[in-house]
Amino acid sequence: MNGTINIGGNIAIIGYGLSAIGPGVGIGLIFAAYINGVARQPEARGMLQSIAILGFALAEALAIFGLVLAFVFKTA
Amino acid sequence: MLGNLATAGGSGYQTPTTAEFYQPLWGDGPMALTRPSVVIMASVGLIAWWLIATTKQAAIVPSKGQWLTEGLYGFIRNGVARDIIGSKDFLRFVPLLFSMFVLILVNNLFGVIPPVQFPTMSRIGFPIALTAVVYVTYHFIGLKRVGPRAYFKNMVPGGLPGWIVPLIFALEVITFFVTRPLTLALRLFGNMFAGHLLLLLFITGGQYMIINGGIGLKIAGGGSFIMAFVLTIFEILIEFLQAYIFTLLAATYIAGSLADEH
Numbered sequence: 001m002n003g004t005i006n007i008g009g010n011i012a013i014i015g016y017g018l019s020a021i022g023p024g025v026g027i028g029l030i031f032a033a034y035i036n037g038v039a040r041q042p043e044a045r046g047m048l049q050s051i052a053i054l055g056f057a058l059a060e061a062l063a064i065f066g067l068v069l070a071f072v073f074k075t076a
Numbered sequence: 077m078l079g080n081l082a083t084a085g086g087s088g089y090q091t092p093t094t095a096e097f098y099q100p101l102w103g104d105g106p107m108a109l110t111r112p113s114v115v116i117m118a119s120v121g122l123i124a125w126w127l128i129a130t131t132k133q134a135a136i137v138p139s140k141g142q143w144l145t146e147g148l149y150g151f152i153r154n155g156v157a158r159d160i161i162g163s164k165d166f167l168r169f170v171p172l173l174f175s176m177f178v179l180i181l182v183n184n185l186f187g188v189i190p191p192v193q194f195p196t197m198s199r200i201g202f203p204i205a206l207t208a209v210v211y212v213t214y215h216f217i218g219l220k221r222v223g224p225r226a227y228f229k230n231m232v233p234g235g236l237p238g239w240i241v242p243l244i245f246a247l248e249v250i251t252f253f254v255t256r257p258l259t260l261a262l263r264l265f266g267n268m269f270a271g272h273l274l275l276l277l278f279i280t281g282g283q284y285m286i287i288n289g290g291i292g293l294k295i296a297g298g299g300s301f302i303m304a305f306v307l308t309i310f311e312i313l314i315e316f317l318q319a320y321i322f323t324l325l326a327a328t329y330i331a332g333s334l335a336d337e338h
Contacts, residue, residue, distance in 0.1 A: 053320070
């Protein structure tokens with residue numbers, strides 16, 4: 001190995017990595033709240049579950065946008 | 077040792093690309109018969125056969141197949157349709173939601189079942205077609221129930237200060253006509269696409285490291301296969317979850333069109 005490093009790849013993928021941060025935090029918060037709710041009131045589990053999954057799906061959409069746009073704007 | 081992998085040059089490891097997902101079996105161009113179209117046709121036949129076979133001779137003490145079918149149906153009917161749409165007029169939408177759930181579930185599971193191993197929904201056309209059905213359904217029932225004028229009026233919640241109404245109206249119109257169908261289709265597509273790409277990466281990467289690498293890379297290749305196995309289990313979870321989420325959101329949109337107030 002000589003001193004230089006060749007880094008190949010694509011800046012669009014870095015964009016995807018950045019776009020995954022927000023949904024990651026968001027999904028974590030949603031499930032933290034869900035676990036809290038179930039721990040406090042176990043009989044509300046069924047009702048909370050569909051709400052939690054709905055929130056998860058909505059937050060996840062942003063990460064999916066990032067993934068799709070990373071492939072759309074890829075200039076290989 | 078990593079240097080070997082990096083300096084192998086042209087014959088080095090090629091990461092899987094989006095080209096892996098276009099697999100025409102017969103013909104070419106827009107009319108080509110591709111692998112996902114064969115898979116979805118086979119899945120429709122399989123689902124029809126299964127549902128007829130397990131419900132034709134329905135018994136009070138169910139067989140295993142009947143138990144599974146009834147369990148899935150009960151889950152969609154009670155857990156999704158009745159809970160979300162409400163007990164007044166959910167029965168009309170159960171057939172739509174149930175067929176969507178089963179179709180998506182079987183096609184997603186084909187992504188990991190060995191002889192097929194291709195998630196149909198990783199081609200964007202299939203989620204778009206399913207989303208188009210949901211899109212037309214919720215707009216149609218909303219417009220039919222209250223008429224176009226009230227339909228647009230109901231998008232804005234009551235009791236807002238006057239100056240904010242145009243802004244909210246614009247946002248709601250974008251939500252109803254752009255964001256909802258776009259996210260519904262892209263969510264299913266993106267999950268299946270990304271999951272399949274991830275499995276491809278770990279399996280082909282592990283194979284390359286075991287065949288071409290030194291002793292250290294051979295061990296890493298074994299680790300890569302273990303990772304692929306773990307991710308396959310994770311994929312099965314995601315596949316169930318995505319079928320459920322698609323059905324849940326379709327039910328939510330239908331319920332939104334049926335609700336009296338925004």
